[in-house]
Amino acid sequence: MQTKETPTSELPPQETVTEPTPYEPDKKDKHGKKRMAKRRAAKGLAWFALIFIAVLVLSEPWLLLPAAAMLVAVSLWD
Numbered sequence: 001m002q003t004k005e006t007p008t009s010e011l012p013p014q015e016t017v018t019e020p021t022p023y024e025p026d027k028k029d030k031h032g033k034k035r036m037a038k039r040r041a042a043k044g045l046a047w048f049a050l051i052f053i054a055v056l057v058l059s060e061p062w063l064l065l066p067a068a069a070m071l072v073a074v075s076l077w078d
């Protein structure tokens with residue numbers, strides 16, 4: 001029995017694996033703008049909280065204890 005071998009020129013093209021691109025919202029995507037606005041607000045709130053805690057700790061060093069406890073609690077949160 002003979003097997004028919006396909007020449008390489010007749011083989012179907014191989015699929016290439018591409019790396020995912022970072023999320024870029026479409027101009028038509030309404031949810032993309034809301035998501036970016038929420039992320040920007042969350043980032044601003046996080047920076048405000050960090051600066052506020054730093055000012056409180058500088059004024060009263062014992063306030064570092066509840067701030068550290070909160071950081072540990074957030075890091076252990078599932």
